Amino acid sequence: xxxxxxxxAFEIFSARPIRSLVLAAAVIAAVPQMQASLLRNYDLxxxxxxxxxxxxxxxxxGTLGATGYTFGAxxxxxxxxxxxxxxxxxxxxxxxxxxxxxxxxxxxxxxxIDFKNLTSDDGLYSFDTDGNPNGTIVQxxxxxxxxxxxxxxxxxxxVITRDGTTKQVVTYVEGFGQFSFTDFSDRAVFSNNIIxxxxxxxxxxxxxxxxxxxxxxxxxxxxxxxxxxxNLPAVPDAxxxxxxxxxxLAAFVGVRRMVAVRR
Ligand SMILES: [Ca+2]
Ligand SMILES: [Ca+2]
Ligand SMILES: [Ca+2]
Numbered sequence: 001x002x003x004x005x006x007x008x009a010f011e012i013f014s015a016r017p018i019r020s021l022v023l024a025a026a027v028i029a030a031v032p033q034m035q036a037s038l039l040r041n042y043d044l045x046x047x048x049x050x051x052x053x054x055x056x057x058x059x060x061x062g063t064l065g066a067t068g069y070t071f072g073a074x075x076x077x078x079x080x081x082x083x084x085x086x087x088x089x090x091x092x093x094x095x096x097x098x099x100x101x102x103x104x105x106x107x108x109x110x111x112x113i114d115f116k117n118l119t120s121d122d123g124l125y126s127f128d129t130d131g132n133p134n135g136t137i138v139q140x141x142x143x144x145x146x147x148x149x150x151x152x153x154x155x156x157x158x159v160i161t162r163d164g165t166t167k168q169v170v171t172y173v174e175g176f177g178q179f180s181f182t183d184f185s186d187r188a189v190f191s192n193n194i195i196x197x198x199x200x201x202x203x204x205x206x207x208x209x210x211x212x213x214x215x216x217x218x219x220x221x222x223x224x225x226x227x228x229x230x231n232l233p234a235v236p237d238a239x240x241x242x243x244x245x246x247x248x249l250a251a252f253v254g255v256r257r258m259v260a261v262r263r
Contacts (some may be wrong), residue, residue, distance in 0.1 A: 002151060003166070003251040004128070006042070006080070011078075022075070025210060030214070032206060036220060037053065037086065037091070037218055037220040037221045037222045037224070038052065038219075038221075039052065039082075039083045039219050039221045040054050040079070040082075040083055040217070040218065040219035041054060041218055042057055042216060042217040042218070042242045043115060043216050043218075044057075044064065044067070044068045044214055044215065044216055044217070045066060045067055045068070046064060046065070046066050046067075047064070048064065048077070054081075054083045055077065055079065055080065055081045055083070057077040057079050057217070058077065058078045058079070058080065059072075059075075059077060059227045060074065060075050060076060060077065060089070060117050060199065061075040062075040062076070062077075065120075065146070067215065068213045068214055068215045068216075069213065069214045070212075070213045070215070071198055071211060071212060071240065072104075072114065072211045073088070073104040073105075073206075073209040073210060073211055074198075074199050074200060074206050074209040075199075075211075076195045076197040076198025076199040076209075076214075076226060077153065077196075077198065077217070078195070078196050078197070078199070079194065079195045079217075079219075080193065080194050081193055082190060082193050082194070082195055082219065083219065084144075084190070084193075084219070084221060085221060085222075086090070086164045086191050087145060087164060087190040087193060088162055088164040088183075088186060088188070088189035088190075089163060089164030089165075089190075089221070089222060089223060090115065090147075090162055090190075090220060090221065090222070090223070091140075091159060091160070091161040091219070091220035091222065091223055091224040091229070092159065092160050092161075092195070092217070092218070092219050093157065093159045093216075093217070093218040093219075093220070093229075093232060094113075094157075094158050094159075094197065094214060094216070094218075094221075095155050095156070095157050095158075095214070095215035095216050096155065096156060096198070096212060096214050096215070097155045097212045097213045097214075097215070098150065098152055098153075098155060098210050098211075098212040099124060099152060099153060099210065099211045099212050100124065100131070100152050100210060100211070101128040101131050101133070101136060101150065101152055101210075102128075102131055102151045102210070102249065103200075103207060103208050103209055103210050104207075104209060104210060104211065105207035105209075107148075107189070107207055107208045108128055108129050108201075109125045109126070109127050109204075109208040110125060110126045110127075110195070110208060110209060110210040111123055111125050111198070111199065111200045111201065111208050111209060112124045112125060112138070112158060112198065113160065113195065113196070114125060114195070114196035114197075114199060114200075114201055115187065115188055115189065115190050115191065115195075116190075116191045116201070117192045117194045117196070118196060118199065118200075118201045118202055118206075119191075119201060119202060119203065120189075120201055120203055121141065121142075121201055121203040122140075122141060122142065122185075122187045123140070123141060123187075123201070124138070124139070124140050124141075124152050124158075124160055124171065125138070125139050125140075125141050125145075126138060126139075126210075127139045127141075127145065128150070130172055131152075132176060133149045133150065133151040133152070134149065135147055135155065136149055136150035136151075136182070136254060138150060138158060138171055138173050138178055138179075139179070140160070140169060140171060140179065140181070140231070141153050141169075141186065141243075142211070143169075143179075143181045143187070144179060145171065145178065145179045146171075146172075146178045146179045146182065148173045148176075148178055150173065155213075155215055156173055157170070157173065157174050157175060157231070157232065158172070158173055159171070159172040159173075159175075159224070159229050160172075160188070161224050161229070162183065162188050162189070162223055163222075163223040164223075166258075167182050167183045167184060167186075168180060168181075168182055168183070169181055169182075169183045170223075170226070172226075172229050175229055175230040175231075175232060176230065177226050177229075180193070191260075196238060197214065197217065198210075198214065203220060
């Protein structure tokens, strides 16, 4: 049990802009731009391997499926040997779905990323007091966070960036900047070159963990800009991308047919 470092005075509903219309263009345009700093690419499509040849993730009891990794509480994934030249400079992107906004223990906190090899309560969490998506916070505990709708059973793209020089940390959900702070205490610097996803720490008795699914994880060697994060492809998997291009092609064919009918 811990107190929130950031308790909103009120909850507001903020609708996110619909990005689907520009999705196809984003997939095509954004992928090449991001290759430069992309160090690790885990699509989690039937494999825990890094498509870029780095260390594979380690499972902790969850189930690897054709398109993602399904986990119970504390059954997330671990990466040992991050590939980062600087453990305090990175961007981490994960597409994750939570079954519930409550941890298995009933806690309103669910740890998304652990930075200190499960020894510290610090880290990136989902926090929500009432289980209702309104007012959900993706929060870097104990610093703070900002309201966003992290809806149960719905995938969300979560990104955290840290600049090793300025120590600036920024968190995003669905491509939009959520919260930033200067990490003077190096809370978001990885210890032991290990990243834990969806696993709580010993400091809170591993109680702040939930169940859900991971679609993919990507690790970049630098702090992406807000513009770069906003343009990250929302559908990164090869199969999904092909499906998306197929839809775009079908729409194009449909337009041609309409033109043909008019003639
Ligand atoms: Ca914790
Ligand atoms: Ca809520
Ligand atoms: Ca996937």
